[in-house]
Amino acid sequence: MEVLGDKDFQDEALLRPVGHLGKGFLLTVTILLGVVLWGIYAYSFQVRHGLGVTGLDRPVYWGFYITNFVFFIGISHAGTLISAILRLCQAEWRRSITRAAEVITVVVLFIGAANILLDLGRPDRALFVIFHGNLTSPLLWDVVSISTYLTGSTIYLYLPLIPDIAILRDRKARPQFLYRILSLGFTGTEKEKKRLHIAISIMAVIVIPIAISVHTVVSWVFAMTIQPMWHSTIFGPYFVVGAIFSGIAALILAMAIIRRAYHLQEYLKEIHFNNLGTLLLVMALLWFYFTFAEYLTTFYGGEPDEMAVFFAKVRGPYAPYFWAMVVTNFVIQFSILCNRKTRTVAGTVIASSSVIVGMWLERFTIVVPTLVNPRIPFPRGTYFPSWIEVSLMAASFAMFILLYMGFSKLFPIVSVWEMKEGREVSVAETAERVRTYLPGESEA
Amino acid sequence: MKRRDFLKLSGGATAGAVLAGLGFQNLLVHALPTGTEDSGTGVPGVPSWANTICQQCPGGCGVRVKLVDGRAINISGNPLYPINREGVCPKGISGLQALYDPDRIKGPLKRVGERGSGKWQQITWEEAVATVASELKALRQKGEPQSAVFVTGQVRGLMVDLFSRFALTYGTPNHIRHTSGIDGSALPSYLLQGVRQQIAYDLENASYILSFGSSFLEAGWSPVRQIRAYGILRQGKAGSRAKIVQIEPRLSMTAAKADEWVAINPGTDGALALGIARVILDERLYNESFLSQHTVGLEDWTDSSGQKHTGFKALVQQNYAVDRVAEITGVPVETIIRIAREFARNRPAIAMAEQEVAMHTAGLYARMAVHCLNALVGSIDTPGGTVLSMEVPLEPLPHVDKDAIAQRGLSFPRLDRAGSTEFPLAESAYEFLPEALATGKPYKAKALFLYYSNPLHSLADSARVRKALESVPLIVSFSPFPDDSTNIADLILPDHTYLERWQDDPMLPVTPHSVFGVRKPVVKPLFNTMHTGDFLIKLAQASGGSVAQAFPWKDFPAVIQHRVQGLFKARRGTIVQTEGEDAWAQQLAERGVWSPSYASFEEFWKQLVEKGGWWDPSYRFGEWSRVFRTPSGKFEFFSQILRERLVSLSGNQGLEALLKKARVEARGDLVFLPHFEPERFVGDEKSYPFHLNPYKLMAHGSNQPFLLEILGPQLNTRWDTWAELHPEEAKKLGVKDGDSIWLESPLGKIQTRAKLYVGTMPRVVNIPFGLGHEAGGRWAQGIGVNPNRIMSGVEFDRLAGFPALFATRIKISKA
Amino acid sequence: MARWGMVIDLDKCTGCQACVVACKVENNVPVVNAEEAAKGREMLWIRVMPTVEGEYPRIKMRFMPVLCQHCDHPPSTKVCPVGATYKNPEGIVAQIYPRCIGCRYCMNACPYTIKYFNWFRPQREEIQQNYLNPEVSLRPKGVVEKCTFCHHRLIKAREQAAVEKRSLREGDFTPACVESCPARAMYFGDLDDPTSTVSKLSKSSRAFRLLEELGTEPKVIYLTEGEWHGSVGR
């Protein structure tokens, strides 16, 4: 590709992290691997003895694993969905962030799906879902939509990656064979580029409904039952909004870390954080709106079984979680992100960290309090995770970071060719486009 | 069990094994231990059923044991058996966990370590017989056979008879039975009707049941029969639904299922009964004709010497004004009046009081007072009222001769003082035994035999009981289970469990009809155990002398066969059969036709064993000479029998001295009339503000996990003891539901979990009995607490020998 | 085809829990230990649920045995991803243990909270294996179980009827809990047969079903407690 021998190539910084394993990196990897290995031990312990080693009981049959499942699948909306929307809207500031976003999706989907496996009493029978799939089960819909999403997102990640892989191939980066195979012989001809653009656009259109379906279906796992405060018609959009919300937060955090660790301040600028911060604020407002609507209707209805769950959340044993959620997901967002002055890198990072916590709490307060307060008042349960669940949650996060870091060492985490394209083509193109928006200009 | 051990147990499979295979390997039961007996069909894997009698409690239900390859796999009710007709209770089913208890004693053991150290040596049964025989011989040679003590617990029939016979011919007056049980229950009818037999209630046909404390849906003499009767009173008969009023300090299961719960201050039932009597008398709601024809002592009367006596009516009218009764009992005046009216107007009505009314310092008078209510409304020997069960016509055992040593031994006073001036009316005073053993007065016990009895756990003031037991040089336990007392025995001679042995079961006289069940081995004994009956026969024969002569049988079943000849010869009754067949037989009987299903004794025996028992479905009401055997031949409000007994016992000592000793407060005529005396509590009200109310749960049985798992349905409690507090009182004490608390009496303190329960009287703390064993097996040991550790064993109803189990006061503190 | 159902007369039921233990024994339902029970992990396919109303001393406490309601519209079966629980043609909601993946979704979807999970491998002392019922399969750890309406008894009864060349009669098939009940508070039979006891009782004015408003159409029907109509003490 033209990068080679391109005298004007300005994006060397983007390629530098690839293949370069620094001390800090290795140390981090070691620690994370340790956590993952501990997780594997914890899981083997669980498999050996049974799910009884968790803090689950009757009637709290679902706990951390399912919370994590919903949470991670939510995070996955960061990537593909946001990137696709930005692409379709031709938001130029997207160029340096789409890749980082898309990777999150692919990696985190694995982690999310794995948490379902962790939750199974009989993981050895997991494939029964395929052999004996029962179409009326929302869980089966999940399996279908998540695997579709995973496929779609992987393709969607892969397509824009091809030119960069070609660059690495041409640079004789190692492992050569990998880059050779994955680059599919891409050389960067205009025809190829055009095709690539078309493919990317098509995928962008396709993944949006898939992404929305995924989290809708995840919500239906709960909403399709008739359990108090699960059986809700707005759960689909509510979950999608929450997913995008947490996804953006995850993206902001990832960007901040990449920017710091790989010295990419030039690429991931304040403006990116500012823009995403604004988006985060919008989502915070939307999230609040849904939450408010959901809880108000429940409260107004006053149905006793629903109220038991409602009160467990707002003033019962789950009140600390619930109110922490309100603070982290709304109060903090509102106070930081409304103000341009605080919508800085640091500000958005704080806000995002808070959303990550908040959205996890949201998932938790959806899953557990309903189970604790079943319609038949006996028994009333309690739930506190065991060390196994805590370990596996830590391992899930560690695994996610590990995979993400691994990716960034194999491929440029900021799209090289798109940056280049932006610089070379889009500036002019955008200027042109802006002109067409103005009065007196003919539509081109 | 520690969690780790549990995991070890439960996690036999490795991760690999789980991931491999799809779990099918776990699906079928393979390689089960093969059965010990080829009972049943004999076809492998094909189930068969065998009838026998349950013995998880005194209830006497007929059960059907399901067998596969000689293993007992299930227990259900015998549909033919008249006590329960197919129903069972959870304990009955859990009998499987008694039979297949992993902690059973597997053969005769001799202690080698310290007492209670758990170090045992296996011995053979020959050695066992020889050892005990030589110990007993030695006592006889020393001329002190009276120092051998035999305790038999909640069993009946031949085993008790054989122990009595052994004691009698051996020469000891000390065959001690449970007063807390049947003996005591027979006293009200003895004193008022002259028949020393428990009162039976025709519950099934009653319209109104006034139950004083008898928590008959959870415990009581025959729980399944009582629950079955309850079912009949509830929608079982078209157009009628009896009212049940449960009077007790705790909202028990029974109180919950009753139409009305009346909370009463503990130990004040006598006053309430008399208050109700007052209303009935004042408002003339009584059964005029019954009172005039069949009772004496209601009105004031003059005896043959011209002395004037107070009648029951005057007594009640002088002393039991309703407002005073309300004050004593805590039951509102309106309630007393209303209940009295309902009771008298909805006949047939039953007033019943069993042990919990008795187990107070003036319990006997209270029970008499309650029974007088039955007389007032004419519920004596009427359908739907109280009756006296027909006798089971068993063949008597042959006469015994006592040799000189035996006669000398028998002339000693009983160690428990039953029947003496200390416990004038008691036949046994089991609860006094610890005192007697500890003091060694009037003589020391040298050998103690425990059959179906676990005093270390079940007698009050555990520390004192332990001391008492330790003073006995030889303790022999026949228990198949390593219970608390067996654990500190010197010899354990394990009996078969009830599913492995032959035994007769003449039903307690608590139903109108006479019922006799046969318990048979449904599985072969699993271990090297021996029927205690067989052991007694062997022991007797090894002992020689008059003892050997009294036991001429080859084994225990031979004695049963001897006894049931009586049933065969009685020319009445029938082998148990379906309800339809019973109805038909009943019709025939009314026409004077008796058509038995058997022609010979062999046939009779075969059917008896196969079907599970014999019964006589007929009851003849109005045989007044049978139900009133008092001097007057009537129901005596003023008990002549009581007077005669007390006067003759007091002898030249004088009645006053006896009454003082018996701690009866009343004087004059009042002594012989039912009346109320306040409870003598242990622990003063100021320092110990709460009253301890221990009660029995349906799921009583401590090494049987099935029962531990369903322990307390009212508060959803299981696998532990708890104490019930009134929520307001708990609040005052700063105690929250589930908090750990101390219950402290003057005797000591125990720790348990608090449960806040609105069904508790404010000044009462309820605690279930049953857990807190020091031994007894892997499940029994180390869970819960035993209220007996803080209960006092010093107070009694001295007249009757009832222990005042409900007389302890306690205080509560947070732990 | 029969539509099996149960009627429980709450007026008669004393909460004795014979049914609870009868079911455990009949169906090889594992027993847990104290520590597990403290977490609510005890397994009782049928359990007695107490409720308390009122204030001291005017308290009404009720007991209600609750088992799988064998809903005609079972929310639990629809959600199973592998079809390990389903409603059979006779209306019995069944479990296929070798199929279950242990996701516990059905348990969460059941509004009656009446399914049980094998948190561990069932723990049984060797001697206790003697009383295992060979007619009922044992469940491994990690799968869900619940009341089957004693389906194995139905199979046996049907075989027996076939041998005797007749159709199934009322009383041929009685679940273990019904059989044990000392108060005779439980009835079982074909709800579609207008002559059966259960179908007659189900039309009683005392009849109601648990959480009826959810539309689950339970086939366990309860009869409310009655009232006393005697001569009052006025």
Ligand SMILES: Nc1nc2c(c(=O)[nH]1)N[C@H]1C(S)=C(S)[C@@H](COP(=O)(O)OP(=O)(O)OC[C@H]3O[C@@H](n4cnc5c(=O)[nH]c(N)nc54)[C@H](O)[C@@H]3O)O[C@H]1N2
């Ligand atoms: N399931 C089961 N059945 C049993 C037994 C068992 O352990 N379990 N044991 C058998 C034996 S040996 C016996 S002796 C019988 C005993 O059978 P019951 O006598 O029926 O049983 P308890 O539990 O001893 O009775 C205690 C009840 O009396 C109440 N009570 C306490 N003090 C007073 C009082 O002062 N006045 C009144 N009115 N009530 C009071 C308590 O609240 C409690 O409900 O049961 C027999 N049957």
Ligand SMILES: Nc1nc2c(c(=O)[nH]1)N[C@H]1C(S)=C(S)[C@@H](COP(=O)(O)OP(=O)(O)OC[C@H]3O[C@@H](n4cnc5c(=O)[nH]c(N)nc54)[C@H](O)[C@@H]3O)O[C@H]1N2
């Ligand atoms: N606090 C308190 N104390 C009480 C009572 C109470 O309600 N509260 N109740 C009182 C009453 S009413 C009674 S009747 C007594 C009961 O007290 P006990 O008569 O001591 O009865 P259990 O504690 O049941 O002990 C009976 C023992 O018999 C043994 N056993 C079981 N099966 C067999 C067998 O097949 N053969 C032989 N040989 N032995 C066997 C068992 O080891 C068991 O420990 O407790 C009294 N003590």
Ligand code: SF4
């Ligand atoms: S009431 Fe007693 S005798 Fe009857 S089944 Fe229950 S434990 Fe056995």
Ligand code: SF4
């Ligand atoms: S066995 Fe009968 S009386 Fe006992 S709890 Fe069950 S349904 Fe109620």
Ligand code: SF4
């Ligand atoms: S009660 Fe629950 S488990 Fe049973 S059929 Fe209904 S929803 Fe399913």
Ligand code: SF4
């Ligand atoms: S736990 Fe088993 S039966 Fe229940 S939904 Fe999951 S796979 Fe189906």
Ligand code: SF4
């Ligand atoms: S019907 Fe059978 S499986 Fe269901 S609760 Fe009753 S005994 Fe248990």
Ligand SMILES: [Mo]
């Ligand atoms: Mo007793």
